[in-house]
Amino acid sequence: MSGIFLVTVLAILGAAAIHIARRITGPIRNAWVRKAATLLLAVAFMTLLVVDELIGGFQFRELCRENAVLRIDAVKARGRTVKVVTEPSNEILGGKAITIYHSHMRFLDVRTTELIAEYHSYVARGGWFIRLLGISEGNAPITIGLPGCSPTNSGTFPKQYGLTLIN
Numbered sequence: 001m002s003g004i005f006l007v008t009v010l011a012i013l014g015a016a017a018i019h020i021a022r023r024i025t026g027p028i029r030n031a032w033v034r035k036a037a038t039l040l041l042a043v044a045f046m047t048l049l050v051v052d053e054l055i056g057g058f059q060f061r062e063l064c065r066e067n068a069v070l071r072i073d074a075v076k077a078r079g080r081t082v083k084v085v086t087e088p089s090n091e092i093l094g095g096k097a098i099t100i101y102h103s104h105m106r107f108l109d110v111r112t113t114e115l116i117a118e119y120h121s122y123v124a125r126g127g128w129f130i131r132l133l134g135i136s137e138g139n140a141p142i143t144i145g146l147p148g149c150s151p152t153n154s155g156t157f158p159k160q161y162g163l164t165l166i167n
Helices: 002-025 031-047 051-067 128-133
Strands: 081-086 100-109 115-124 164-166
Touching: 002 031, 002 128, 051 100, 051 115, 051 128
Parallel strands: 081 164
Antiparallel strands: 081 100, 100 115
């Protein structure tokens, strides 16, 4: 149902973009140039709906590529009992085109409080257009594939490295 709503809204906005583009390019005498300019303007107007997500998507993917990796000393980790400390938890990162939440997971030895493992995770929210429509569960972005990232083995590495988790 929300997909039909989205397609309907995009069709209406697309028609409006074409209408505005035609009004702007109307004075152009050459028909081919006028049609090309109309098409380019209409595409530019439609892109404005998600430009924040397009820019934010690049920022999000870069954060994930650089930071969403597990850092662990495999030798030091074996057989340790660790507690999980999440700080910050769902911190909103500033200076980004879209809202991106950041959490830093640290696994500390219970006895020595020594850092055994750590990783960062990120979750992106949709841009202004998807939030305005309110059709995305959790306001997930429409231009970013998966709205979250963390190491691929973030849920299984404690068992893999013989860690015992307590809270």
